[in-house]
Amino acid sequence: MKQHIIPALRLTLVCLLFFCGLYTLLILGIAQASPGKGEGETILANGKVVGYALEGQNFSNDQYFWSRPSAVSYNAAGSGGSNKGPANPDYLKDVTSRIDSFLVHNKSVSKNDIPSELVTASGSGLDPDISRKAAYVQIARIAKLRGMTEDALKVIVDQHIDHPLLGFLGTEKINVLKLNIDLDKTTLK
Amino acid sequence: MNTEIIGVIVMFLATVLLAIPLGRYMSKVYEGQKTWLDPVLAPIDKLFFKAGGIHPEKEMNWKQHLLALLTINFVWALFSMFVLMNMGWLPLNPDGNPSMSADLAFNTTISFISNTNIQHYSGETAVSYLGQLVLMLFQFISAAAGIAACIVVFIAMKERTTEKLGNFYNYFIKTCTRVLLPLSVVVAVILLFNGMPMTFKGKDHFISVQGDTVQVSRGPVAAMIAIKQLGTNGGGFFGANSAQPMENPNYFTNMVENVSIILIPITLVFTLGNMLKRKRLSWVIFGVMTVGFLIYVIPSIYLEMKGNPSIGHLGISQPLGNMEGKEVRFGPAASAYWGITTTVTSNGSVNSMHDSFTPVTGMFTMLGMMVNNFYGGVGVGFLNFYIYIIIAVFISGLMVGRTPELLGKKIEAKEMKIATIVALLHTFLILSFTALAAHLFANNPTAYAAWLNNPGSHGFSEMLYEYSSASANNGSEFAGLSANTPFWNITDGLVMLLSRYLPIIGPLAIAGILAKKKFVPESAGTLKTDTGTFGIMVFAVIAIIAALSFFPALTLGPIAEFFASK
Numbered sequence: 074m075k076q077h078i079i080p081a082l083r084l085t086l087v088c089l090l091f092f093c094g095l096y097t098l099l100i101l102g103i104a105q106a107s108p109g110k111g112e113g114e115t116i117l118a119n120g121k122v123v124g125y126a127l128e129g130q131n132f133s134n135d136q137y138f139w140s141r142p143s144a145v146s147y148n149a150a151g152s153g154g155s156n157k158g159p160a161n162p163d164y165l166k167d168v169t170s171r172i173d174s175f176l177v178h179n180k181s182v183s184k185n186d187i188p189s190e191l192v193t194a195s196g197s198g199l200d201p202d203i204s205r206k207a208a209y210v211q212i213a214r215i216a217k218l219r220g221m222t223e224d225a226l227k228v229i230v231d232q233h234i235d236h237p238l239l240g241f242l243g244t245e246k247i248n249v250l251k252l253n254i255d256l257d258k259t260t261l262k
Numbered sequence: 263m264n265t266e267i268i269g270v271i272v273m274f275l276a277t278v279l280l281a282i283p284l285g286r287y288m289s290k291v292y293e294g295q296k297t298w299l300d301p302v303l304a305p306i307d308k309l310f311f312k313a314g315g316i317h318p319e320k321e322m323n324w325k326q327h328l329l330a331l332l333t334i335n336f337v338w339a340l341f342s343m344f345v346l347m348n349m350g351w352l353p354l355n356p357d358g359n360p361s362m363s364a365d366l367a368f369n370t371t372i373s374f375i376s377n378t379n380i381q382h383y384s385g386e387t388a389v390s391y392l393g394q395l396v397l398m399l400f401q402f403i404s405a406a407a408g409i410a411a412c413i414v415v416f417i418a419m420k421e422r423t424t425e426k427l428g429n430f431y432n433y434f435i436k437t438c439t440r441v442l443l444p445l446s447v448v449v450a451v452i453l454l455f456n457g458m459p460m461t462f463k464g465k466d467h468f469i470s471v472q473g474d475t476v477q478v479s480r481g482p483v484a485a486m487i488a489i490k491q492l493g494t495n496g497g498g499f500f501g502a503n504s505a506q507p508m509e510n511p512n513y514f515t516n517m518v519e520n521v522s523i524i525l526i527p528i529t530l531v532f533t534l535g536n537m538l539k540r541k542r543l544s545w546v547i548f549g550v551m552t553v554g555f556l557i558y559v560i561p562s563i564y565l566e567m568k569g570n571p572s573i574g575h576l577g578i579s580q581p582l583g584n585m586e587g588k589e590v591r592f593g594p595a596a597s598a599y600w601g602i603t604t605t606v607t608s609n610g611s612v613n614s615m616h617d618s619f620t621p622v623t624g625m626f627t628m629l630g631m632m633v634n635n636f637y638g639g640v641g642v643g644f645l646n647f648y649i650y651i652i653i654a655v656f657i658s659g660l661m662v663g664r665t666p667e668l669l670g671k672k673i674e675a676k677e678m679k680i681a682t683i684v685a686l687l688h689t690f691l692i693l694s695f696t697a698l699a700a701h702l703f704a705n706n707p708t709a710y711a712a713w714l715n716n717p718g719s720h721g722f723s724e725m726l727y728e729y730s731s732a733s734a735n736n737g738s739e740f741a742g743l744s745a746n747t748p749f750w751n752i753t754d755g756l757v758m759l760l761s762r763y764l765p766i767i768g769p770l771a772i773a774g775i776l777a778k779k780k781f782v783p784e785s786a787g788t789l790k791t792d793t794g795t796f797g798i799m800v801f802a803v804i805a806i807i808a809a810l811s812f813f814p815a816l817t818l819g820p821i822a823e824f825f826a827s828k
Binding site for chain 1: 265266268269272306309310313314315316329330333334336337338341384386387395396398399402403431434435438443446447450451454455457459460461462463465466468469470471472474476477478479480482484485500501502505506507508511512513514516517569570572573576577578579580581582584585586587588589590591592593596597612613614615617618619620621715716717720723740741742823826827
């Protein structure tokens with residue numbers, strides 16, 4: 074043990090200086106050239122920061138496309154999921170009440186058109202996206218409240234679809250924050 | 263074909279295609295041959311050797327290797343306890359996060375030096391930036407220690423008779439500088455340019471479109487996430503780990519991170535073949551591991567894409583699949599694939615919440631940790647597999663009436679005893695501690711009600727998962743379990759401690775003892791280890807010892823839940 078303790082101490086110190094120091098500074102330096110300079114990219118609307126590009130935020134107002142339910146109320150300083158088991162009775166009650174509330178706010182929608190992601194909580198509680206179906210199912214409600222035709226609104230939604238990576242990898246999605254900012258812009262015109 | 267499925271297939275193929283050349287590169291590194299990165303990395307090696315006072319040419323026997331490894335780990339443990347219990351007043355703490363309590367610091371220390379990365383805390387509110395950087399340091403060096411131990415076993419498996427197995431510090435340092443450092447820089451840069459933060463500024467706040475004031479946690483994330491994935495560590499910067507958009511911004515970063523999870527575990531299998539000049543053996547081992555992996559991953563992807571039957575009964579549609587605990591940008595296929603890769607490799611990072619997987623997927627993630635050697639953690643995954651090779655050689659030898667031999671070395675009672683103890687230790691730790699926790703809970707459900715987030719068999723699964731994760735040095739959780747209590751912190755810590763070091767000591771001892779034995783050249787009577795038949799034998803031994811011993815416990819948890827929810 075004696076012959077190993079000195080190298081162990083010295084080596085730990087070298088590793089500490091190298092990885093917590095040099096390596097970290099190197100990555101920090103490269104970050105200055107990246108979008109947002111490593112501080113997180115923000116999104117502006119009317120010249121003000123209204124959010125971070127990556128983080129989802131709460132949209133529950135009927136005039137906006139709703140984001141997904143969040144187990145942490147979209148607290149971007151405390152992420153997390155519900156961690157509810159798939160057959161937990163309390164959990165199924167929560168989902169049922171979200172379905173009922175969705176149907177109250179979207180009178181023209183029938184129950185089997187609601188995609189599950191709109192009534193289930195995401196893993197991070199900060200999911201920035203919804204699927205195409207989840208956006209379409211909200212069009213009737215928003216078009217009516219904003220005095221637009223459903224077709225005009227669908228055009229806006231379609232512009233915001235992020236296709237799978239390179240066209241063939243992964244999911245299709247819509248960033249709710251960007252869609253809603255665009256929606257505000259269009260309606261104000 | 264479905265774009266989600268194609269994404270998963272591309273991830274797996276990309277990993278194997280990267281692992282083959284990387285395996286060649288790593289064997290050159292450990293054998294001291296020239297590589298094209300020498301001009302950049304050789305000076306860094308020298309710096310480490312000089313500043314650390316290391317003489318890389320001084321050879322050690324297996325006992326000296328072990329002593330070096332255990333001593334340095336002991337130093338790390340003391341250092342970690344000090345930082346975690348004092349970071350509240352130490353520098354780099356812009357958010358004013360507190361120091362840890364002694365039991366949480368104990369759990370976190372063992373968790374990070376043992377390459378487990380179970381986290382009974384949320385990074386946003388419980389660790390300062392200094393704390394995060396020190397934990398990142400352990401992600402490098404605990405991974406390097408595991409790989410170094412694995413390399414010692416590779417060297418010992420060579421066809422010769424010797425006690426000299428190279429220098430531990432040499433393998434350790436070269437793993438840090440020649441393997442983990444360059445790969446981490448590459449991955450971190452990719453992550454940075456996809457929007458991952460890397461800053462020492464504290465929380466920001468903004469007013470959202472709907473008028474809510476929102477706080478946003480940031481930090482030196484990118485530097486940590488690269489090594490978190492590459493070193494099968496898994497300890498995240500944020501509470502939601504790689505589900506958090508800042509820790510995994512988009513589908514591309516998800517692919518890069520997921521490839522990083524299984525890259526080095528697969529690479530080491532090919533490194534073995536290159537170092538022993540037995541490529542067929544590599545392919546047999548890779549084949550056995552891959553068959554096991556596919557048995558888990560295919561049904562898991564299918565079930566998560568199919569959706570949760572209980573949600574289906576509520577009358578809504580599930581076009582994506584089971585979306586509770588999952589992110590839209592990854593979708594169920596990539597989430598299930600990650601769930602299996604992270605549990606078979608002892609990584610333990612998550613991009614979706616495992617607690618909300620459908621029951622059978624949850625079972626496969628647990629089986630991944632219970633078997634713990636289908637690829638396995640960096641270095642230690644192969645060491646676990648090596649134990650099963652020893653057992654399989656012994657049993658096959660008995661079956662055909664030949665002296666059990668592995669690569670020209672006789673396997674005798676002593677080696678078999680060590681192998682059996684190590685193989686059974688994992689089962690013993692998981693089952694006995696789960697039994698203890700379940701006993702406490704069952705006797706007094708009101709006193710321990712706060713432990714579990716879900717009732718019935720799923721609650722049992724939360725406890726079984728926790729100890730499986732601790733004993734596999736995995737680090738993922740059925741996170742509904744409220745584990746930041748002295749009971750869980752301390753028992754988990756003990757399980758991680760035993761299951762890290764004994765499964766390193768055992769294989770090192772066996773390999774060291776075998777290396778010293780007389781080399782018997784192959785003859786017609788030798789049992790060949792690089793054949794499909796032997797592969798099937800190893801697979802059968804693993805299935806019987808590792809998987810079936812957990813069957814009763816799994817019946818009480820996910821299997822009961824599956825049949826109840828129909």
